[in-house]
Amino acid sequence: MKIITGMRRSGKTVLMKQYMSLLRESGVPDSQILYLNFESKTLAHVTDYLKLLEEIDKKYNGKRTYVFLDEVQTVKHWERAVNSLQTDYDADIYITGSNAYLLSNDLSTYISGRYAELRILPLSFKEFMELHPGDRDKRFYQYIRMGSLPVINPDADEMFEHDHLIGLFNTILLKDVIRNCKGGDVGTLTDTVRFLYSNVGNITSANNIAVTIKKDPEKVRNYLDALQKAFLIYKAERYDIRGKRLLDTLEKYYVSDTGMRNAVLGISSREDISRQIENIVYLELLRRGYEVAVGKYGDREVDFTARRNREVQYIQVTMSIMTDDTYEREVAPFRLIRDSYPKTVLSMDSFVTDLPDGLHHSNLLDWLLEEERS
Incomplete structure (x- = not known):
């Protein structure tokens, strides 16, 4: 079957x-x-x-x-x-x-x-471009703002598509979350979702969410589980690179569609684009068959550790590494990791070249549109 x-x-x-x-x-x-x-x-x-x-x-x-x-x-x-x-x-x-x-x-x-x-999963950016050919930079910002669901047309009236996303969001909450949770509490569910949508890519926990929104921790945990089972959110656990083990506490959450998230929060794609491109990279790694976690090495963080069979990759995601401060922040964790697995910085920079010490630097759109390697 x-x-x-x-x-x-x-x-x-x-x-x-x-x-x-x-x-x-x-x-x-x-x-x-x-x-x-x-x-x-x-x-x-x-x-x-x-x-x-x-x-x-x-x-x-x-x-x-x-x-x-x-x-x-x-x-x-x-x-x-x-x-x-x-x-x-x-x-x-x-x-x-x-x-x-x-x-x-x-x-x-x-x-x-x-x-x-x-x-x-919803459309990859490469699939989105095949469905909606055009200038890739323009399409990418539409991909972020309006999302990656096949039913959404980036060239249609934006308010119409916004209402479509809100309607779909409400349907998912009603049919795929509340229906499968005993004693549905719409207030707790809505507050939990809005917290997750507002904190994409931030380390958190069910207890932290419950304290912030002033709701019962057990209900929050139940809704986190139900939201994941409805494929509305995905949880990325933290991985201790030095200790080579998954950590039991704190995690990050990513959303299945940035367009739906933007519609629910009522924000534009440009308000927090760095979080959204991180979200897009996370989903793309899942599409390519990787098990994805948030890397931790001492007090340093690597955005993603991606594992597929015996293959391992470390990935940092940033808007740019053109300033010294940003460059140092993104590259410093890689210098601590002594293994020989590929280490890549993905950015929106137009000019890219490989970095010292065998590190890679790729333009994000080039990476999203490249042929997948099995």
């Missing part, structure tokens, strides 16, 4: 339909392809797993059937239906869902070891 997860409107349904197109191109007839979108009112009556199996039985003819279940988390005990599909039917199963509750303990009881997860 293939499970496609990611934030709402990030492209899961499109990917699912691309799979369906490939099947048709390879000769699979429509009679053996079953697509059910549970956000459609035509399936409002399918509320539990028995009704779902009844719906599948209407089309199943005993032949190999490719079953596509879109936003299936709305169906109660849907995992039981999937277990029946795997046991009693000749079915190849594809599922999308907008929160990580899909992969809960209940699900693992039924399909443990029998699924592969594919996590979808």
Whole structure:
């Protein structure tokens, strides 16, 4: 079974339909392809797993059937239906869902070891440029300001797109966060989200957030977990480079889409662009398959330590290293790290050249648009 997860409107349904197109191109007839979108009112009556199996039985003819279940988390005990599909039917199963509750303990009881997860992120800058060709500097500031969701058009009326993002944000809070939290407290949830959005890339903790917004720490922890499962935020743990271990306390949070964040806070992309480009680099590293943490070496910080298989990279992100003070701040932590793994400074500087001591310096847009290396 293939499970496609990611934030709402990030492209899961499109990917699912691309799979369906490939099947048709390879000769699979429509009679053996079953697509059910549970956000459609035509399936409002399918509320539990028995009704779902009844719906599948209407089309199943005993032949190999490719079953596509879109936003299936709305169906109660849907995992039981999937277990029946795997046991009693000749079915190849594809599922999308907008929160990580899909992969809960209940699900693992039924399909443990029998699924592969594919996590979808909003558009990379390279994908954004393919969808919206144009001057890359102009497009990059649009990418920051209006975000990277495929449904957003950077050339459309900005207020219309702003309202679209606010509506989507509210839908995620209602359907993917509150619905999955017992005793929903909208005030605590809203204050927690606004704190996270305002403090992208700052070290914090659930207790620190609770103290700042004057809310119950346990509720804050629950909402942090739910917001991550709704793919609205991502947590980057701190990694002790010298001690080679993850630290138990303090972390950083990044957002899945800077456009949604800007819309919710009511700010322009240029008000805190350094935080936003750091956020963009974090997400890009995730897209490229890295496990990403915040590096710590003594009292110095490296923005990101990125690990993929045996590969390790250290990355600093800054607007510019053209002044002596900024150069020293960004490069100093690298001088302390004695291993031979690549160490890169990413900046918005137009003129770049490699730095002394084997350090690399790359223009951020060049790095975002380069061919990915596996």
